[in-house]
Amino acid sequence: MKTALLTSIFTASYLFSMAQLTPFEQHKSNNVTATYQEAIAFYRELDAKHEQMQLLEYGPTDIGKNLNLIVLSKDKIFSPDDIRRANKRILLINNGIHPGEPEGIDASMMLARDMLSNNTLPKDVVICIIPVYNIDGMLNRGTSRANQLGPDSYGFRGNYQNLDLNRDFIKTDSKNSRSFQEIFNIWQPEVFVDNHTSNGADYQYIMTLIHPQKDKLDPVLSEYASRYMIPDLYKGMKDAGFEMIPYVNSVEETPDAGITGFLEVARYSTGYAALHNTIGFMPETHMLKPFAQRVASTYQFMVNVIKIVQRDSKQIGENKKIADDKVKNQKKFSLQWSLKQDDFSMISFKGFEAKYKNSGVSGQPRLYYDRNSPYQKDIKVWDKYIPSVTADKPVAYIIPQAWSKIADLLTLNGVQLKRLNADSEMEVQSYYIEDYKSPARPFExxxxxxxxxxxPVQNKLKFYVGDYVVYANQKQNRYIVETLEPQGADSFFAWNFFDSVLGQKEHFSAYVFEDDAAEMLSSDPALKSKFEAEKTKDPEFSKNADAQLNWLYKNSPYYEKTYLRYPVGKLTSDIKLEVR
Structure with a gap:
């Protein structure tokens, strides 16, 4: 059935546009992916032919080339505001975040051409396509994925800074990420697709799917996606000959012991989309399947998404509005999530038998999957996550203007910021960082x-003219809270934006401070009592002269109050501020 469907898709493409074939279609092997130059030239030619398409340019990437956006609109409405006023949905498709996974690049070229040539654009959905996100990596062409079955040559995973762009949606180290966020927040899609290729265990499926983590997405969106959209996607793909399975995130070396649902934190594209109440999908074709099958399955997946978004366009729009309105008044936000180990379901899985034989390199037993031994059996799926760390939203966050990059990223993501008109001393809740873990080696x-x-402590702190006030009454509240609360899995603190507060700027000379410390104890009975209690409680402390002197220094007026104090204050009472 897969072969027949491949033939029908590619034959239809030829019939629709004999004059304009993609490089993938031009080669009989179907094992070639377009270069960056070929992809953009292809879209420029389409743009010149069709009034229902616009090829737009946005901000730069790290390699200096601007990010493109293809907009396909049946009614020739190309303004995001006009599209929303017309009550049409916006679907955003992203390609080439990892250019070594290029199926989406080629499939999107064919899909755009076919819908334009065949006049099959949906009436109530405007389709936006980023033809290539990681332009930098796509220009770095070679064969860097050692085990991948085609194409003949393709781009590299890292960008010009050697960043994995699917880890950059919060920290925004790359210009690519900044320009993507500009597109995302201008167009505000209700549904998002980010096309990928997976490695890992071998199995019978051409495509697996990372769908929205149901416990992280807003309940109204999760209810719709879980009951209707996701089951219909699986059914549509199976009917088309491309049966899918959830992303194979094995709990052990092979899938036989079960898989877990993927936790899409905000560093990833779909996790970032969830912060904005956008339903995000990450289809993952398997790199051990022929490239032509991977392209065809990606094409079919996008076709199915478009059909469902068109069919449910009204409901999807209403759900997004409900979620955006709800989050403005939401009181508590989840910052971290834990897998519920005692809650699992069973799923039918089509795999290949995992076997072992002696390695031709080491002579030791090695794993392999025997494609001559396919099987179908039920395996466990753990897909329930529960909040492990939460935070109550404040009335507002106060951000000192010294941290202007934070304000810049908030603004980029549609957050409304105010600025203090006058120096102000106010009672805020502050956090002191008591502990954290950091890796020995850098990650991205x-x-x-x-x-x-x-x-948490209550402090009366001084803020100054120009400092930022972020009221937590906005539809961007998830982005606001999950980035500004330091315990967030992908908070700005987690990504080292505030590391300067982790270093102590002043200390003491022990031989001089000894006399000051003794004077403190003799003149302050309460301090002395507290000090003696500490020694009684901790025998090791009572024997350690340096620790005792340091304890007294921390309890002295000399100790810097800003050390380990997270600089963003939380305004917990609704007081009137002079802001502009």
């Missing part, structure tokens, strides 16, 4: 903080 250019522990 950062020493990502995890296991962050905080101590």
């Amino acid at each position: 250019g950062h020493y990502l903080h995890t296991q962050v522990k905080i101590k």
Whole structure:
């Protein structure tokens, strides 16, 4: 059936446009992916032919070339505001975030041409396509994925800074990410697709799917996606000959022991989309399947998404509006999630038997999957996540203007910021960072903080003219809270934006401070009592002279109050501020 469907898709493409074939279609092997120059030239030619398409340019990428956006609109409405006023849905498709996974690049070229040539654009859905996101990596062409079955040559995973762009949606180290966020927040799609290719265990499926994590998405969106959209996508793909399975995230070396649902935190494209109440999908074709099958399945997946979004356009729009309105008044936000280990379901899985034989390299037993031994059996799926860390939203966050990059990213994501008109001393809740873990080696250019522990305190702090006030009454509240609360899995604190507060700027000379410390104890009975209690409680402390002196220094007026104090204040009472 797969062969027949491949033939029908490619034959239809030829019939629709004999004059304009993609490089993938031009080669009989169907094992060639377009270069960046070929892809853009292809879309420029389409743009010149069809009034229902516009080829737009947005901001730059790290390699200096601007990010493009293809907009396909049946009614020739190309303004995002006009599209929303016409009550049409916006579907955003992203390609080439990892250019070594190029199926979406070629499939989107064919899909855009076919819908334009065949006049099959949906009436109530405007389709936006980023033809190539990681232009940098696509220009770095070669064969860098050692085990991948085609195409003959393709781009590299890292961008010009050697960043994995699917880890850059919060920290925004790349210009690519900044320009993507500009597109995303101008167009505000209700549904998002990011096309990928997976590695890992071998199995019978050409495509697996990372769909929205149901416990992280807003309940109204999750209810619709779980009951209607996701089951219909699986059914549509099966009917088309491309049966899917959820992304194979094995709990052990092979899938036989079960798989877990993918937790899409905000560093990933679909996790970032969820912060904006956008339903996001990440189809993952399998790199051990022929490239032509991977392109065809990606094409079919996008066709199915478009059909469903058109069919349910009214409901999808209403759900998005409900979610946006709800989040403005939401009180508590989840910052971290834990897999519920005792809650699983069963799913029928079509795999290949995992076997072992002696390695031709080491002579030791090695894993292989025997394609001559296919099987179908039920395996466990753990797909229930529960909040492990939460935070109550404040009336507002106060951000000192010294951290202007934070304000810039908030603004880029549609957050409304005010600025203080006068120097102000106000009572705020502050956090002191009590503990955190950082890796020995950098991850994507950062020493990502995890296991962050905080101590909330009430402080009367001074803020200054121009400092930022972020009221937490906006539809962007998830982005606001999950980035500004330091315990968030992908918070700005986690990504090292505030690391300067983790370094102590002043200390003491022990031989001088000894006399000051003794004077403090003799003149302050309460302090002395607290000090003696500490020694009684901790025998090791009572034997350690340096620890005792340091304890007294921390309890002295000399100790810097800004050390380990997270600089963003939380305004917890609705007081009137002079803002502009």
